[in-house]
Amino acid sequence: MASETPRDGRPTKPLLRVLDGEQVWPPPLWLMRQAGRYLPEYREVRARAGDFVTLCTTPEMAAEVTLQPIRRYGFDASILFSDILMVPWAMGQPLRFAEGEGPLLEPVRDAAAIGALRATGVAERAASIMETVRRVRAGLDAEAPRTALIGFAGSPFTVACYMVEGRGSKDFAAPRAMAHADPALFGRLIRMLTEATADYLVAQAEAGAEALMLFDSWAGLLPPAQFRRWVIEPSASLVRLLRKRLPTMPLIGFPRLAGPMLAEYAQRVGVQAVGMDTAMDPRWAAAAVADDMALQGNLDPQALIAGGPALEVEARAILGAMRGRPFIFNLGHGIEKTTPPEHVSALVRVVRSG
Amino acid sequence: MASETPRDGRPTKPLLRVLDGEQVWPPPLWLMRQAGRYLPEYREVRARAGDFVTLCTTPEMAAEVTLQPIRRYGFDASILFSDILMVPWAMGQPLRFAEGEGPLLEPVRDAAAIGALRATGVAERAASIMETVRRVRAGLDAEAPRTALIGFAGSPFTVACYMVEGRGSKDFAAPRAMAHADPALFGRLIRMLTEATADYLVAQAEAGAEALMLFDSWAGLLPPAQFRRWVIEPSASLVRLLRKRLPTMPLIGFPRLAGPMLAEYAQRVGVQAVGMDTAMDPRWAAAAVADDMALQGNLDPQALIAGGPALEVEARAILGAMRGRPFIFNLGHGIEKTTPPEHVSALVRVVRSG
Numbered sequence: 001m002a003s004e005t006p007r008d009g010r011p012t013k014p015l016l017r018v019l020d021g022e023q024v025w026p027p028p029l030w031l032m033r034q035a036g037r038y039l040p041e042y043r044e045v046r047a048r049a050g051d052f053v054t055l056c057t058t059p060e061m062a063a064e065v066t067l068q069p070i071r072r073y074g075f076d077a078s079i080l081f082s083d084i085l086m087v088p089w090a091m092g093q094p095l096r097f098a099e100g101e102g103p104l105l106e107p108v109r110d111a112a113a114i115g116a117l118r119a120t121g122v123a124e125r126a127a128s129i130m131e132t133v134r135r136v137r138a139g140l141d142a143e144a145p146r147t148a149l150i151g152f153a154g155s156p157f158t159v160a161c162y163m164v165e166g167r168g169s170k171d172f173a174a175p176r177a178m179a180h181a182d183p184a185l186f187g188r189l190i191r192m193l194t195e196a197t198a199d200y201l202v203a204q205a206e207a208g209a210e211a212l213m214l215f216d217s218w219a220g221l222l223p224p225a226q227f228r229r230w231v232i233e234p235s236a237s238l239v240r241l242l243r244k245r246l247p248t249m250p251l252i253g254f255p256r257l258a259g260p261m262l263a264e265y266a267q268r269v270g271v272q273a274v275g276m277d278t279a280m281d282p283r284w285a286a287a288a289v290a291d292d293m294a295l296q297g298n299l300d301p302q303a304l305i306a307g308g309p310a311l312e313v314e315a316r317a318i319l320g321a322m323r324g325r326p327f328i329f330n331l332g333h334g335i336e337k338t339t340p341p342e343h344v345s346a347l348v349r350v351v352r353s354g
Numbered sequence: 355m356a357s358e359t360p361r362d363g364r365p366t367k368p369l370l371r372v373l374d375g376e377q378v379w380p381p382p383l384w385l386m387r388q389a390g391r392y393l394p395e396y397r398e399v400r401a402r403a404g405d406f407v408t409l410c411t412t413p414e415m416a417a418e419v420t421l422q423p424i425r426r427y428g429f430d431a432s433i434l435f436s437d438i439l440m441v442p443w444a445m446g447q448p449l450r451f452a453e454g455e456g457p458l459l460e461p462v463r464d465a466a467a468i469g470a471l472r473a474t475g476v477a478e479r480a481a482s483i484m485e486t487v488r489r490v491r492a493g494l495d496a497e498a499p500r501t502a503l504i505g506f507a508g509s510p511f512t513v514a515c516y517m518v519e520g521r522g523s524k525d526f527a528a529p530r531a532m533a534h535a536d537p538a539l540f541g542r543l544i545r546m547l548t549e550a551t552a553d554y555l556v557a558q559a560e561a562g563a564e565a566l567m568l569f570d571s572w573a574g575l576l577p578p579a580q581f582r583r584w585v586i587e588p589s590a591s592l593v594r595l596l597r598k599r600l601p602t603m604p605l606i607g608f609p610r611l612a613g614p615m616l617a618e619y620a621q622r623v624g625v626q627a628v629g630m631d632t633a634m635d636p637r638w639a640a641a642a643v644a645d646d647m648a649l650q651g652n653l654d655p656q657a658l659i660a661g662g663p664a665l666e667v668e669a670r671a672i673l674g675a676m677r678g679r680p681f682i683f684n685l686g687h688g689i690e691k692t693t694p695p696e697h698v699s700a701l702v703r704v705v706r707s708g
Contacts, residue, residue, distance in 0.1 A: 180660030224635040259613030281578040284614040306534030
């Protein structure tokens with residue numbers, strides 16, 4: 001593994017410099033779900049894997065699709081190809097991905113089902129994912145030494161949403177009902193997830209991840225008091241657990257659709273950067289979040305599909321709002337499978353021209 | 355029709371007093387989707403109607419279900435039982451509601467399909483809905499003289515989302531793609547909807563509605579520049595059209611998931627009140643929106659399902675944040691069909707005890 005940190009202790013990769021509080025311009029750039037179905041080379045491996053869990057747990061294939069977008073676009077970050085539901089999978093909850101339906105889990109809705117989950121040993125049961133991290137890091141060291149490797153997990157609340165609902169949903173009524181009706185039980189699940197996720201992320205760091213991101217895709221469902229209790233507090237606990245074992249690891253939090261609660265999240269969770277979703281006004285976020293905290297985001301994936309002048313205008317508006325602070329250019333949501341790959345090249349040119 | 359406005363020109367119904375800028379405490383109370391499947395008496399009429407469009411267009415049944423929750427709970431507002439998609443229906447777009455799937459429309463995705471829609475004559479083709487409004491108003495005048503009648507429509511953006519997508523969706527990719535790729539065509543649809551919706555709302559006012567609400571359920575999908583272009587500007591145009599014909603009609607806007615953009619919406623659209631969705635922090639909204647503008651919301655429907663102390667704590671937190679300004683208590687999203695009717699009674703007691 002190449003040494004990233006020079007003698008003065010400051011990182012040299014652009015993404016890590018930004019997470020260290022530095023203003024880097026043009027800003028580093030990567031795209032959420034950049035390894036995905038919009039790339040023909042991804043679709044080829046995906047077809048070979050058969051099912052999605054096999055793709056996530058076969059290091060040769062998962063490492064290959066992780067590196068594909070780096071080879072094509074030279075992004076500043078590579079994010080482990082995996083899924084936030086690999087943590088419940090490693091806790092023993094049966095998981096499969098049905099064509100056109102998304103993830104399907106056996107729902108856990110009572111104390112017996114939650115008690116049957118295994119909160120310890122997750123990193124060991126996810127050993128294949130750690131092997132993927134090692135392979136990706138070796139690949140980057142050899143092929144793309146300026147590209148940083150981001151590990152990730154879902155935040156406890158969002159992962160709990162899928163575990164209790166058993167599938168994707170517009171409103172995740174079952175977990176939200178459990179959070180109100182039986183907060184002790186829901187809290188037990190959240191604590192198990194917090195510990196399991198800490199182990200899982202530490203293992204990714206030990207395998208070579210240079211930054212870690214927490215995806216809280218469904219944080220925006222919650223009213224403020226619930227947001228504090230089920231998003232901010234467990235995320236802060238998770239960060240404290242990580243800090244004991246990874247004192248200098250940069251962390252990115254992404255509480256999607258947090259709205260005005262983004263400010264409190266940024267202040268209290270303990271991350272070095274926060275992601276802005278598509279709907280967030282970057283100027284509002286720039287005013288609400290401390291100047292030395294990095295922001296990441298938030299081009300509308302629909303603008304990337306449209307391409308042309310719409311893409312350039314929207315990308316430049318975000319760059320304009322973020323100039324003068326630590327910033328990482330990204331989408332505000334995962335890239336869509338209908339995105340023309342050449343539009344991504346056009347975006348890279350716009351961002352790299354500052 | 356009973357005369358509502360006394361000699362000094364000020365309204366007497368609590369909801370209308372709040373919309374006139376007055377602080378009324380305890381605040382008036384109603385619930386979004388208060389006429390609905392959680393009520394056994396609704397389910398009985400719904401079964402009799404057969405399909406949902408028939409229920410919306412049969413004045414006897416639509417008026418009956420509109421009045422049911424007023425009889426049961428004595429709410430301060432009655433909202434016309436209808437659907438935001440009755441405007442595209444009246445514009446000539448085939449509409450049906452499939453069990454478990456929600457609304458299904460023939461999608462309009464090109465100039466020919468949009469050109470075939472009829473933007474004028476909507477109020478006439480929706481004559482059955484106006485008859486429902488007249489019947490409800492007569493019922494309230496006879497049975498519940500302090501309950502105000504709210505008419506409503508979807509805002510042009512949200513209705514366009516359904517018209518282009520053809521159904522409900524998590525992300526409404528088709529209309530958002532059209533807005534980027536062919537803003538002239540999407541803008542044409544938005545303008546047609548703005549005019550049709552103005553006629554439709556004026557007809558509701560002429561039939562007896564005392565306040566009008568604009569539902570923009572999918573406003574929160576849009577990044578700021580798109581939010582200004584497709585939510586704020588068309589809503590402001592619609593309000594200007596309404597103001598020419600209904601100079602004193604109180605208007606409530608509900609841009610769901612607007613997040614920090616709620617402030618700009620409140621300032622620019624020209625409504626008398628804005629609705630807060632479940633995720634909005636009422637204290638943030640109270641600081642961001644002018645003191646004399648009414649706020650409405652925003653109890654989590656899940657708290658109402660849970661009932662008990664969770665319900666009381668959450669309701670009191672909202673009341674505490676809203677004390678000292680014009681305020682209408684409501685949910686932050688429509689009531690869920692699994693809500694126990696007795697929890698609604700408990701909520702009424704909490705709110706009416708101030």
